[in-house]
Amino acid sequence: MSEPTAPAPAAAAPLLTLSGVHTHIGQYHILQGVDLQVPRGGLAVLLGRNGAGKTTLLRTIMGLWQASAGSVKFDGREIGKLATPDIAQAGIAYVPESMAVFSELTVRENMLLAARNGPLDEARVEWIFGFFPALKKFWHYPAGNLSGGQKQMVAIARAIAEPRKLLLVDEPTKGLAPAIIQSLIAAFRELKETDTTILLVEQNFSFVKSLGDTVAVMDDGRIVHAGAMRDLVDNQDLQQRLLGLSLDSHQ
Template sequence: MSEVIDPTQVAQPLLALNGVHTHIGEYHILQGVDLQVPRGGLSVLLGRNGAGKTTTLRTIMGLWKASQGSILFDGNNIAAQATPMIAQAGIAYVPESMAIFSDLTVKENLHLAARNGTMDTQRLEWIFAFFPALKKFWNYPAGNLSGGQKQMVAIARAMIEPRKLLLVDEPTKGLAPAIIQSLMDAFQELKATDTTILLVEQNFNFVKNLGDTVAVMDDGRVVHTGSMRELADDEDLQQQLLGLSLASHQ
């Protein structure tokens, strides 16, 4: 009797970094990163400060160029492509700094993020369901909003159109619990669509139930990959990889 093969086990990852090195000036930050992001679901990138997590996201997005290695997105090597081309391929990036236009209104910020210049009304109402403050402050300058509200704008900019891959760097940093819950709900909804998410996050309570897979970085390399549930259930492994229990890392 032949073995039944689960097709999800042989599917090609949406994103694959193979031997990626990144130099920033004289500094050698990424030192041979190998990382696979399965198609669909949410992958979490963990590691101590300075491990290379943000550099990995920025290198994927083309903001910093890989000096060696390949970055395969949907089967195509995007390592040498310009950032606008990478965005057009279906990748959106939400940096830790949020990178919104402070002098523009919330409406104008989202309008600029729509690649075809128009916003789908139904999708906009879907976003408002998670972030009602955006509807309330629709015509306010984004720079006048609170830190949490600015983060909502940054996330909404990435959600305004369907994306194949969403890169998000530290979305809950400094946010109130109610806003964190709204973000969690939004990511759960995105997981149910065709959007794949790669998330850098330090708040373990936020990612432990959201994450499907996890990769841990140290000194510019990926030193562990596996399921989020496996890491969440193994405090010894948490101590080994991160030097602390993730349950206390909030």
């Protein structure tokens, strides 16, 4: 008689689940029934052409725009009707494409405002300086005097000033020099090794190929594909069908 087979371990529940999410902005119906799961741990990439609804999806998760229908669950809790500060308190941080910083405040003061639970953790600040040494150099400079790339560093540093469960990042490499992009890659790779899950909207395909664990593709307000990043990178026919291009042609 054969030994009984041990049951396979259950897959970890997704950290974030969107089910049938619709978002209207004025008269415009932007998200049209989005279903998306973001696995716990690692980095998930959201692709799609301009106007597909990617930024609206991030802003809906963050509560900046309210879903008109559907469910948004984070770590097993429904957050679709919560206010943005409550969503942030639950452990989600958002880095918008606009590189939102307080221009009149110094880099240090921008970071102090991001520390919700007391003074800045000096060890964590030094860890952040390891990715973005320019921030140490400009620590006492007004953030408004920095370059676009340096402001992007401040925006990301603010989002990770304290440990977060989920980091939402919108087009972080847009307009950045290659050297700064390499710093971002190093930062995201190390964040992936912590307890931080990342959902990244990005159009720099070389960047996402090197980082993404999973990928979802949006079109006309819906998710039209979801799976492993490796499967999309290895399948040029699928790239062409979903995105109208080959990732290899966009380095």
